[in-house]
Amino acid sequence: MDGINSLIEGFATALTPINLLYAFLGVLLGTAIGVLPGIGPAMTIALLLPLTYTLEPTQAFIMFAGIYYGGMYGGSTTSILLNTPGESASVITAIEGNLMAKKGRGAAALATAAIGSFIAGTIGTLGLALLAPVIVDLAVQMGAPDYFAVMVLAFVAVTTVLGSSKIRGFASLGIGLLIGTIGIDPTAGQQRLTLGIPELADGIDVVVVAVGLFAVGEALWVAAHLRRSSLDIVHVDGARMTRDDWRRSWKPWLRGTAIGFPFGAIPAGGAEIPTFLSYATEKKLAKNPEDFGKGAIEGVAGPEATNNASAAGGLVPLLTLGIPTTATAAVMLGAFQGYGIQPGPRLLDTQPELVWGLIASLFIGNAILLGLNLPLATVWARLLRIPRPYLYAGILFFASIGAYAANNSTFDLWLLLIIGVLGFFMRRYGLPIVPAIIGIILGPVAEEQMRRALQISDGELSGLYNTAFSQIVYVIIALLLVGPPIARLVRNRRGGKGTGSGPDAGHDALAGAHAHANAEGV
């Protein structure tokens, strides 16, 4: 098959010493930031965007993807040992994982998390490799109106699914779209929203914006509310599983992968929802459901597989259609834009070494991650001893380097501060960050598709929805927008508050995960 041949060639690219080095660096860094709460893959990739000024795209993306995957591995270590998630996707792992650790079963928890992550990551990456050519073949038939519709879907999905307040979600999206519009209009060459400032003519650099919203905004927010706490860390001796643990884990691993991968691939799917689903599923299917709530290994195996599979799934729309489904994917899309590469169906043809090298490198990265995390989990946990002042000082430090290096100008540093302050106030008033970053990065692309669609139709507005595909997408969008309020109305009229407890309880668990999702920007 064509895909397999390309994949083999990809391995040839990925196995060069320099690319192996970047893969190793990426997964190393990814694990480290996964372990540390408060720092996520999105923030880290944003902070490392300056690397794209000098690195080859293949090397940079191998490293970024390594960070993305590594983050999912590292997060489980903190969840299990400390009952606090290192990554928002690991929130669910902490429930059973920490209980297992406290009961002396920490080694099994760590092992099932690492091995499950490896299996899910590998299967997920395989899925990516097999699906990518298929989707690309279908996608070349998509026209500008179809693309535009999918992008609008991405906007709406990310706004309505995350966070509890749609108004604030759309407000955040609006702010993002606004910032994305600053600069020269792509078609007619006019300056928009630049206030006559020449430095703004090219728009705001994606580095400045991403770093400002994720890194500086987060640092300012944490500074305002620094929690002084010391958590009890459970001392675990390595990671090992008994035969019984294996028996109990392997099906949850596979189920978790099956749940996580598709969710990662749909807009706004992310990792929190599927991990929650995986937990609920495992609880229902478990042979000993009474173990849940006391340290059930299935409750670690399933969700951990899920979050790694969803990371792989998230790469599918990014690499095949150029649509990011999470904040991390959005920042990676920004990195593509920085290179002048437009991801989309043609990416597979124009940059095969990059895409297949990247995918092959993910397999390698997964293997390295297993080796890094399985025996060394407790060593990674030592990172948690770093006092937070140093962590956040480091974040601001690298943020400043990145912003300055973008254009060798202090103007960008001030811009960074302003956007950081914006990020602070967004966090203060409940405006989610993810819609903003997607608006900033995807907005200009969407605009171009819209203009193109309308040029094809010679200005007729129907040009935006004159294909079957786009019509279907718009129907989905409409459902997303009006569905939940109508469902709520129907529910309230039918049973009042009494019957609403089921979905609400699930909602609360999700809400907690969403809070983390915004913080980590997964």
Add this chain to the structure above:
Amino acid sequence: MPIVVGYIPSPAGHAALTTAIAEARLRGSRLVVVNASRGDALVDRRHSSAEDWQSVRDQLGESGVEHEVLQQVEAKDPADQILEVAQQTNAELIVVGLRRRTPVGKLIMGSQAQQILLDADCPVLAVKADPS
């Protein structure tokens, strides 16, 4: 007037606790055990875990000495926190654990025990870890 002891879960800290209990018995004073940390890091070696803290309380209970335990996490150096407690309770003695530090080590890493020695209003008893 109580005896204040700065406790951390380390050999020096345990030695300090044991010595403090003996002193309290000798003087017939009340004992105030303080486990103070800054809370800057999520995992802090100075912070006594729930299990460790329980064993401290058990040890105190068995000793038969009148005691009080305080575990606090504040935006202050542990030395300052201990000095504050000593001042508030009008302590007659502070007991701290000591471990060997090179001069460079003290300069870069600081020494909580040294700060207590220098700033305390009352006598300070510095105890080394039990060599066994």
Add this chain to the structure above:
Amino acid sequence: MTPANGSTGPAAPEVPPDRATGGVAGPAGPGGSDRLPDSTRDASAKKDYSEYGVAVLLLALGIWAIVDAVGLADASTARGPIGPKTVPIAVGLLLVAMAILLVIDVARGGRGEQEGGEDVDLSHGSDWRTIGLLAGAFAANALLIERVGWPLSGAILFFGTTYALGSRSYIRNVIISVIMSVGTWYLFYAGLGIKLPAGLLKGIL
């Protein structure tokens, strides 16, 4: 002086739970701190006029977008109703609409949910002093980087941040700050070919 928590008698009751939160980080800010519960549905919360500020901001941004767009000349390549003005006007309208809806929501008692996190303790108001120090350290770097060079301004930034966040090991922090700033200068120059300003240390580096 902050009160010690968890004092007990001989028959010790429960020690504070794992996440022992002590006093506030640094002295509490002057009168302007917000004491806001993080529930979105707490209609009985004190009237928080600052939430309206968000709506004001959205309104301002929306109007700016629309006004700026209207001022654009019509592009000759535009066909039909769509041109360079469209997106800014649409975005502006979105922002204005959200501003209005937000005002309604806030008037009904809705509150933005403050973002939580492992390092965040939302039970107190914002610590403006820390934020101010942090912003100050950042601004210092922005002002100084081209005048005295990154090795110095970066060190000031790093040290300032650690100080702002409460670290009191000054000597250790100075050493780390200098290592970081000089180290990254070399790293970026040798590893990536990015030249950060050397400033005062021009001849030496």
